[in-house]
Amino acid sequence: MKIAFTTSGNGLDAPLDSRFGRAPNFLVYDLNNETFEIVDNQQNLNAAQGAGIQSAQAVARTGASAVVTGHCGPKAFRALTAAGITIYTTEAATVAAALADYQAGALVETAAADVEGHWA
Amino acid sequence: MILAVASGKGGTGKTTVSVNLARSLDVETQLLDCDVEEPNGYLFLDGEAGGSQEVTIPVPLVDAALCDGCNACGKFCEYNAIVSFGKIPVLFPEMCHGCGGCMKVCPRRAIQETDKRIGVIETMRSGNITLDYGLLDVGVAMAPPLIRAVKKRIRNNTPVILDAPPGTSCPVIAALRDVDFVLLVTEPTPFGLHDLRLAVDVTREMAIPFGVVINRLGIGDERTHDFCRKENIPILMEIPDDRGIAEAYSRGELIVDAYPEYRNLFQQLFGRILRLAQQNVTDDTSERRSNAR
Numbered sequence A: 001m002k003i004a005f006t007t008s009g010n011g012l013d014a015p016l017d018s019r020f021g022r023a024p025n026f027l028v029y030d031l032n033n034e035t036f037e038i039v040d041n042q043q044n045l046n047a048a049q050g051a052g053i054q055s056a057q058a059v060a061r062t063g064a065s066a067v068v069t070g071h072c073g074p075k076a077f078r079a080l081t082a083a084g085i086t087i088y089t090t091e092a093a094t095v096a097a098a099l100a101d102y103q104a105g106a107l108v109e110t111a112a113a114d115v116e117g118h119w120a
Numbered sequence B: 001m002i003l004a005v006a007s008g009k010g011g012t013g014k015t016t017v018s019v020n021l022a023r024s025l026d027v028e029t030q031l032l033d034c035d036v037e038e039p040n041g042y043l044f045l046d047g048e049a050g051g052s053q054e055v056t057i058p059v060p061l062v063d064a065a066l067c068d069g070c071n072a073c074g075k076f077c078e079y080n081a082i083v084s085f086g087k088i089p090v091l092f093p094e095m096c097h098g099c100g101g102c103m104k105v106c107p108r109r110a111i112q113e114t115d116k117r118i119g120v121i122e123t124m125r126s127g128n129i130t131l132d133y134g135l136l137d138v139g140v141a142m143a144p145p146l147i148r149a150v151k152k153r154i155r156n157n158t159p160v161i162l163d164a165p166p167g168t169s170c171p172v173i174a175a176l177r178d179v180d181f182v183l184l185v186t187e188p189t190p191f192g193l194h195d196l197r198l199a200v201d202v203t204r205e206m207a208i209p210f211g212v213v214i215n216r217l218g219i220g221d222e223r224t225h226d227f228c229r230k231e232n233i234p235i236l237m238e239i240p241d242d243r244g245i246a247e248a249y250s251r252g253e254l255i256v257d258a259y260p261e262y263r264n265l266f267q268q269l270f271g272r273i274l275r276l277a278q279q280n281v282t283d284d285t286s287e288r289r290s291n292a293r
């Protein structure tokens, strides 16, 4: 199973980006073989509207079945849910910390969008 | 003659100029309030309501029985208003521009149109003025289709004064498209000048002839006048920063009612606009003629 983390960097030590729709990169971690790949989300940074929906499509294309981020807006939430992707929000500082929390079962599944649209 | 009254930002006196100008003309005049997020021209007019019409845009409706989740619709939609993840698509109607594209590209003909209300157009009669104003529903971010619906009301045989939304974004472009002349209302302050420059850029880009009205002359500085002189932009009227005018405004009264001498000034303003618009038409034709040669 794969999990996508929002990040501005490109390694496990990189900070976890708090925004889902406007995160520069996704670090897609494969739990089965403990490897990861970086997926560029840059084209979304300038999207006038619907960045969260485009990000959700990008995550869906990576094959991830969960996403870990800081905040998730309502449109991204609907799109991710429709794609069957589970959303976890956390305040963990780095991707590695968020991954450790996930593996320890310390992350709680988000049941609704937690911010207004402009965060998405 | 379709005249748009615009400004780089709100609160410069755009509506004051539109309504006073409309009232000053001796003929039947059509006033269109295209500031659909905050129409306020009607506040200055006493009159009888002349009806109201709902405005809708077509948004997609997907038939789950026909859809196979191919996402051709999502790939097409520029606005991210529809997207499929291998199943029946998710719709975001508040982002849909009603272009109809997804319905055309759906290979399974699974998408139909359904009407979504975005606002209303209210009509009001007051003396020589027929006012049509658009009023966008709360939470709807789709001003341009409503503005276009208001502009469909344009009649050919009367002067039309169109109060444009403030700013320089899509709604402004929708309002200014196909007008004959744009009057830019500004205040002579550094902030006013900054916004005026942006508005001038948009108007020039759209190749519409334009002129400036300086409102609240006396506040601020000379830089707006200097700018207009340097850029060869005609200043067509100046309205002084006058306590009496401000008080009339706060009572919801027209300047031309409180100070009848202004009637004449607004008529002169309209005369100048007509001449400039006319000139532009002749320039255009002579240009076309010389090109043809």
Ligand code: SF4
Binding pocket: B062, B066, B067, B068, B069, B070, B071, B072, B073, B074, B084, B087, B088, B089, B105, B106, B107, B108, B109, B110, B111
């Ligand atoms: S294009 Fe038509 S068939 Fe394909 S996902 Fe969209 S609605 Fe379904």
Ligand code: SF4
Binding pocket: B058, B059, B060, B076, B077, B078, B079, B080, B081, B082, B095, B096, B097, B098, B099, B100, B101, B102, B103
């Ligand atoms: S009608 Fe146009 S804007 Fe609306 S969902 Fe379809 S393609 Fe997108």
